[in-house]
Amino acid sequence: MPQKNWPQRRCILVVLDGLGDHGHGVLGGRTPLMAASTPNLDRLAALGMNGLYHAYLQGVALPSEIAHFLMFGYELAEFPGRGYLEAVGSGIPLAPEEVALLGRIFSVQPREGCLWLEVEDPDVDATTCRTLQEAVGHFALEGVSVEFVPTQGIQGVVRLRGQVSPEITDSNPIQEGRPLMAILPLAGCEADADVQRTCRVLNAYLRWSHEVLSRHPINHQRQAQGLPPLNAVGLQRPGRYKPIVPFPTKWGFKPLALATGALYRGLSQHLGLTLLPVTDTAHPEVDLRNRLKLARNIKDYDFVYVHTKAPDVAAHTKNPRQKQRLIQALDWAFAYALNVIAPDPNLLLVITADHSTNSAGAMIHSGETVPLLMVGAFTRRDGVCRFDEVSCAQGALGLVRGAELMYLILNFLDRGKLFGLRDAAPDLPYTPGPSTPLRLSRP
Numbered sequence: 555m556p557q558k559n560w561p562q563r564r565c566i567l568v569v570l571d572g573l574g575d576h577g578h579g580v581l582g583g584r585t586p587l588m589a590a591s592t593p594n595l596d597r598l599a600a601l602g603m604n605g606l607y608h609a610y611l612q613g614v615a616l617p618s619e620i621a622h623f624l625m626f627g628y629e630l631a632e633f634p635g636r637g638y639l640e641a642v643g644s645g646i647p648l649a650p651e652e653v654a655l656l657g658r659i660f661s662v663q664p665r666e667g668c669l670w671l672e673v674e675d676p677d678v679d680a681t682t683c684r685t686l687q688e689a690v691g692h693f694a695l696e697g698v699s700v701e702f703v704p705t706q707g708i709q710g711v712v713r714l715r716g717q718v719s720p721e722i723t724d725s726n727p728i729q730e731g732r733p734l735m736a737i738l739p740l741a742g743c744e745a746d747a748d749v750q751r752t753c754r755v756l757n758a759y760l761r762w763s764h765e766v767l768s769r770h771p772i773n774h775q776r777q778a779q780g781l782p783p784l785n786a787v788g789l790q791r792p793g794r795y796k797p798i799v800p801f802p803t804k805w806g807f808k809p810l811a812l813a814t815g816a817l818y819r820g821l822s823q824h825l826g827l828t829l830l831p832v833t834d835t836a837h838p839e840v841d842l843r844n845r846l847k848l849a850r851n852i853k854d855y856d857f858v859y860v861h862t863k864a865p866d867v868a869a870h871t872k873n874p875r876q877k878q879r880l881i882q883a884l885d886w887a888f889a890y891a892l893n894v895i896a897p898d899p900n901l902l903l904v905i906t907a908d909h910s911t912n913s914a915g916a917m918i919h920s921g922e923t924v925p926l927l928m929v930g931a932f933t934r935r936d937g938v939c940r941f942d943e944v945s946c947a948q949g950a951l952g953l954v955r956g957a958e959l960m961y962l963i964l965n966f967l968d969r970g971k972l973f974g975l976r977d978a979a980p981d982l983p984y985t986p987g988p989s990t991p992l993r994l995s996r997p
Contacts, residue, residue, distance in 0.1 A: 605951025635793015643820025
């Protein structure tokens with residue numbers, strides 16, 4: 555915590571999910587952000603210090619859960635898996651030894667002795683989803699219980715109890731026109747009895763659920779109406795609890811999260827960020843502005859994480875111009891940041907993204923760097939006047955990777971510890987650390 559008489563500086567970290575992108579011919583080789591009119595973000599860039607960011611390695615296409623985990627300063631070996639995080643964020647209790655996977659029901663076509671994915675994201679009413687999910691909700695084999703817990707629409711969390719392991723592959727190929735995959739041990743785990751058991755049980759569950767769903771009356775009705783049957787379960791991203799150093803201890807902050815979605819709720823809970831419920835509406839620019847206002851006005855927290863999923867959602871439409879329009883709308887929200895947050899010398903404003911999401915092409919996400927902007931009392935002004943993936947490359951921050959972002963935040967809040975000092979048993983990066991005063995009298 556800051557020393558006595560030091561100003562209480564606070565950080566507002568804004569993560570524009572999936573903001574970065576490929577260059578696109580329809581935009582003259584520019585990204586949607588480069589093509590967008592963003593006067594407020596550009597003026598913020600001119601006030602501060604700019605650079606590029608990648609949570610891992612350039613060219614590696616990261617999912618949001620891993621990008622965020624690395625962005626908050628943790629290591630890949632500590633990552634518990636997305637299935638675990640979504641279970642936590644959905645309010646599904648998990649014992650430390652249990653495994654959770656992302657599950658969904660979708661449409662497959664039996665062919666050549668395999669199940670070929672036909673429709674990965676069908677548009678289905680809630681009642682139909684729940685009825686079919688309940689039909690495959692419970693399965694047991696070899697002392698392992700499998701439970702499909704519905705969460706949203708066709709999606710759910712599949713919870714495993716017994717002697718099981720998360721060291722397994724996915725079954726969901728994600729891309730339509732490909733066969734469902736057998737669940738196998740990860741490389742190096744082939745001899746592990748729990749891994750082998752988990753694979754046998756889940757492959758049996760997948761075959762059983764296909765049989766149950768194929769003969770369900772709802773699917774007979776759908777096929778009679780010319781609709782694709784919802785006749786299989788897909789599984790991916792297994793996870794299980796792993797201990798970590800909580801974010802407040804690791805970085806010395808009292809943190810708050812302003813985010814929606816089970817993944818971001820689960821991540822915040824797992825890391826130890828206080829979660830303030832916020833909602834998404836049909837106007838993401840209004841949602842973002844409201845979150846920026848909350849971040850500025852709630853002064854009990856000195857690290858506020860503000861998230862919007864809107865750029866990522868727009869990119870997944872595979873329409874670069876739609877993403878461009880969305881970014882232009884979001885820029886309206888940053889007028890508040892420009893006029894209220896940036897002038898406050900006790901606030902450090904950080905704007906970046908977790909990863910790039912390509913709004914054309916076959917990849918789900920892409921591996922380019924994303925722009926990074928920092929405005930605060932101690933940041934340099936570097937002459938960059940545009941907030942985009944190319945302009946920010948000329949900024950004074952250069953290329954920032956992984957946990958470097960958190961170290962820079964401490965630095966520009968004037969709270970970084972001189973490297974090598976040991977004021978406490980754990981080697982923490984902030985000052986002052988949780989030191990123990992020397993007492994004149996022995997206890």
